[in-house]
Amino acid sequence: MIEAAQFVEAARTRGFEWYAGVPCSFLTPFINYVLQDESLHYVSAANEGDAVALIAGVALAGKRGITMMQNSGLGNAVSPLTSLTWTFRLPQLLIVTWRGQPGVSDEPQHALMGPVTPQMLDTMDVPWELFPTEADQIAPALDRAIRHMDETGRPYALVMQKGSVAPYELKGGGAMPQKHALPVAQARWNARSPDQLPTRRQALERVVAATPAQSTVVVASTGFCGRELYALDDRSNQLYMVGSMGCVTTFALGLALARPDLNVVALDGDGAALMRMSAFATLGAYGPPNLTHVLLDNGAHDSTGGQATVSAQVSFANVAAACGYADAVESDDLAALDDVLAAARERAKGASGVEGTRFVRLTIRRGTPDGLPRPTVTPPDVKTRLMRHIGALAN
Numbered sequence: 001m002i003e004a005a006q007f008v009e010a011a012r013t014r015g016f017e018w019y020a021g022v023p024c025s026f027l028t029p030f031i032n033y034v035l036q037d038e039s040l041h042y043v044s045a046a047n048e049g050d051a052v053a054l055i056a057g058v059a060l061a062g063k064r065g066i067t068m069m070q071n072s073g074l075g076n077a078v079s080p081l082t083s084l085t086w087t088f089r090l091p092q093l094l095i096v097t098w099r100g101q102p103g104v105s106d107e108p109q110h111a112l113m114g115p116v117t118p119q120m121l122d123t124m125d126v127p128w129e130l131f132p133t134e135a136d137q138i139a140p141a142l143d144r145a146i147r148h149m150d151e152t153g154r155p156y157a158l159v160m161q162k163g164s165v166a167p168y169e170l171k172g173g174g175a176m177p178q179k180h181a182l183p184v185a186q187a188r189w190n191a192r193s194p195d196q197l198p199t200r201r202q203a204l205e206r207v208v209a210a211t212p213a214q215s216t217v218v219v220a221s222t223g224f225c226g227r228e229l230y231a232l233d234d235r236s237n238q239l240y241m242v243g244s245m246g247c248v249t250t251f252a253l254g255l256a257l258a259r260p261d262l263n264v265v266a267l268d269g270d271g272a273a274l275m276r277m278s279a280f281a282t283l284g285a286y287g288p289p290n291l292t293h294v295l296l297d298n299g300a301h302d303s304t305g306g307q308a309t310v311s312a313q314v315s316f317a318n319v320a321a322a323c324g325y326a327d328a329v330e331s332d333d334l335a336a337l338d339d340v341l342a343a344a345r346e347r348a349k350g351a352s353g354v355e356g357t358r359f360v361r362l363t364i365r366r367g368t369p370d371g372l373p374r375p376t377v378t379p380p381d382v383k384t385r386l387m388r389h390i391g392a393l394a395n
Helices: 004-013 025-035 048-060 071-088 113-123 135-152 200-210 224-232 248-258 270-275 278-286 316-323 334-348 379-389
Strands: 016-021 041-044 064-070 093-097 128-130 156-160 186-188 216-220 238-240 263-269 291-297 327-331 358-363
Touching (some): 004 016, 016 025, 016 248, 025 093, 041 278, 048 278, 048 379, 113 128, 200 224, 200 291, 200 334, 216 224, 248 263, 248 291, 270 291, 291 316, 291 334, 316 358, 327 334, 334 358
Parallel strands (some): 016 041, 064 093, 093 156, 186 327, 263 291, 327 358
């Protein structure tokens, strides 16, 4: 058994200062220790997949991060682990607790996941070893993990058995401070007919015009959003997500938290936002003022044939307001998008006192231009290009 401080401090000396995850009783000492150290950063994610995406954003900023989860959460994390971190080569250290380990009595819900945890990690091409239980094992384990992460750009896992870490009490910490009074969502509808709605291209043109390359990063959701942004203007400050549907906001959140000097714009879609609506709560609690969440809602899964989503039944701005965003508006008018992007630019200049992330949901027309190309730049290359652009590469 080791002390939480022994591992966390050894990790700190190797550059690990960012943590995200979902609690497990095995992880309690770690989380409690990190929460009580103001020089470390812990984000309590709504689910394990969001935690993986957030630490991937930290990696995009050129920093090291650790994602912590119970092994039951591996199921939730499969998509970002296989189509975000693996695809873009965004490394992170995973600490996965081994509930239901064969031969160890546990709750019935762990009876299947316990025995298959090693195979799941192997199947996802995530090398793993047992979490250290002796002080002299910590440094070698961390060095092996870092060597793999640096050589491959991909995650490495430490699988934690019961009783690996001594208890550490949480003393008067852990509560999220309320950053501001909850806003009232604004609705600016013009009752436009479907053929009068703005197009995705028109919205993206406004985004490009309002996001200067030298100070802004634009992260586009998977599907036609990223492809159309690429076709419109392929810039070095843009990243086009593939897969990991619904993770664009927490990914952008990790980058924005780790790089407060940058303005970060997350371009979301209605289908993606609906898939991981828990991200709204995370952004409401942790979202910094240098992050802007733009949701382009055409009411359809456009890239898979135009099947309808249920977005027409949802007031995303009211969801954002209820979750604690600093500002939330929804409209069918491009002027609403312009206003939010302009407010983000003013905030970057220090002219806005708003604390927290802004949100705008713009209803757009269905359909996509004929012959829409796919990006020819590969995911690892677009990631490296962006990291070089923001000065996040060591060399």
